[in-house]
Amino acid sequence: MLNILIVDDDSHIRELLRHTLQSEGYFVFEATDGNEASQLLTKQQIHLAVVDVMMPHKDGWQLTEEIRKYYDFPVILLTAKDQLEDKEKGFSVGTDDYLTKPFEPKELLFRMKALLRRFQMVNSEKITLNDIVIDRKSYEVHCNKKQLMLPMKEFELLAQLASYPDRIFTRDELIQLIWGHDFEGDERTVDVHIKRLRERFKNHANDFSIKTVRGVGYKLEVAKQ
Structure with a gap:
């Protein structure tokens, strides 16, 4: 219950x-x-x-x-x-x-x-987005059973968004969660990494998409099948 x-x-x-x-x-x-x-x-x-x-x-x-x-x-x-x-x-x-x-x-x-x-959809180790599986233990992403290795920060950013589908994260929240409180860069870092993730997964719109919430930040949406 x-x-x-x-x-x-x-x-x-x-x-x-x-x-x-x-x-x-x-x-x-x-x-x-x-x-x-x-x-x-x-x-x-x-x-x-x-x-x-x-x-x-x-x-x-x-x-x-x-x-x-x-x-x-x-x-x-x-x-x-x-x-x-x-x-x-x-x-x-x-x-x-x-x-x-x-x-x-x-x-x-x-x-x-x-x-x-x-x-x-989220357990302690794996996140499933239709045909994509994000393994937080091995830091691997599997797309249609093919393994894809992402740079660490891109992986952590994707896993954070995917852990809470449809939840809006501000850029500042993502900076603190992924890069930490001592990060000396600015919020454009988030935009650059989001752009890279979108490019990597541009052929997987049937699995998920990362949406921009104007003036606020980003959220991940799982595609309905």
Whole structure:
């Protein structure tokens, strides 16, 4: 059974989501704010979190940033705000999806199931993108059973994007994740490596593609077959 965490200071929202998710066979944990959620995360294994943005003590953006730093499961942000800059902030701190209130519980279920499927494509060593397999243990990529060796940074960049399909990474995030905090170059380094990856895999559009999110960064999309 999958464990879902609901974090919202609105008891009516929590009750609605609890009944909806339990009827679908999920086990539900609840927290009324970000601080309570942080404490719960140290004690329970969570497979997906549904997090409200506007909460006391620790808001949804802060909690999402914390989850992305210490845990490895998808996050859906709930908010009454529908401004582009609010969505950009949500994705920049690491949310995987964004749903504006009021919302239909069925739509939340669709989004949850899609995210859980994507995360299940990734295990501790191998990532599968249709006919492409990325082996993080051997640092090899297999395309239609043929081995392809990539330069280290290109491999790490591809593996990072592929580990979280459809999640938007900012250039700054990718610099820190792949090159580290002490890197002295600039964000154009990411653009150059993305360009090289696209060139290498230009004949594999049926497997995946790396999309530019204008003004934000990049995301990897797995092709539907």
